Amino acid sequence: MSEGYDLVIADGVVQLPGGETVAGWLGVTDGRVVAVGEGAVPRADVVIDASGGQVLPGAIDTHVHFRDPGDTDKEDFTSGSLAAAFGGVTTVVDMPNTGHVVVTPDDFREKCAYLEHRSWVDFGLHANFNDSSGFVDELAELGVASLKWLMGYADWKGYQYQPSSYAETRATFMAAAHASVGVMVHAEALPWLLDFRDRLRAQGRTDVGVHADSRPPFVEAIAVAEAAIVAVEFGCRLHIVHLTGDVPLRTAIALRDALGADLTVETCPQYLFLSDEDVLAQGVSIQANPPIRSLHDQAALWDGIAAGTIFSVASDHAPHLPEDKQAENPLDALSGIVGVETMLPLMVDAAASGRLSLARVVELLCAHPARLVRLDDRKGSLVPGHDADIVIVDLQGRTHVSGEALHSKQHTTPFEGRELRGAIRHVLLRGRPLISAGRLVAREPFGRHAPSLYPRSRSSIARHEAIA
């Protein structure tokens, strides 16, 4: 046995937890970070030269819709995860609203097995909130990332989707609290949303702004409040996904502080880097739910990032076919945009522009998401023992955003043409190079299930991993 490491990343600035940096090297053996040091580069079978580069943990995107199985003409897990890899995202957590909705333990096991050999990056799975109350303990043992509660839809990708009843909501929150599984909520209050939609339809509105006007901020804030209050009542941890602006954020934080809610808030690049002006300019193709809001809301989210009230950033990567976006009335078009590949580059650009520190980017995209979905014993930080999921970013490089060049099946991006400071050079998953010098070098997908680890199910998870 040689004395050196399997792999060493040399001459980079390694971003460690808490904003600490080490200008030096990082050693990897058996797919894990073994040591970080300064000075002479130790011996290794493979050396990656990171000179001038920032060495970051791979990003963890806790909110993707890879449409597989089901709508694989929009995206499949292989294309979505390849886009993730090129974007420096080494773990994705997929939402349950695929063709085969993940509700039961069998659904969960089947989807994990189905995704084996299909994913370029490691993956976790959320399960559906509705109908899951009887299965939460077993889902926790299998490593479910969360229960996704979709408050704001009467239909879901064209199918009828009934909101959960109060009885069901109560039962699922109690089961989630019992199993220490968090609930992730899409917070939009359906009755208000339907009222606004119907009223605007009756008025004959068909302009591009009608979509946002049909789902105003207070509708989001009401759902945030309801979810927070219910979570407190049943002792459950709550994560508010894709929060869009000022009033919803102030509502979330006010209730967190006033009631002691165990609550975290996520936002997405589309809310940080776009506004209703971009929607007016680009039209329905960049329509998302909840809507992209005003510059005032955008500024409130950046304030939240500065203040620490925004816990994490995720992409809500939600591809649709171009024809899904073509409707005479924007109220009839599908909402959702691609974003997994542009998320980290946009945030790195923001750091290069001085909007936030690179350490804060690592928190928002790596360390906090890992904590959120209980992967923080393995992922999200470059500390010894953790998976060597690594992104090397050259801050002197430039990234030109081009929809045509994205690796998703969909090629419309709201960030088309942007010139971003910084460029992703290398991406490694568990110590194995995926991307080198900007090119895919892995021959086949080797991403695997990364189960969330719950306190009461440690031995069961170990069993599950042994089986996998």
Ligand SMILES: [Zn+2]
């Ligand atoms: Zn989503």
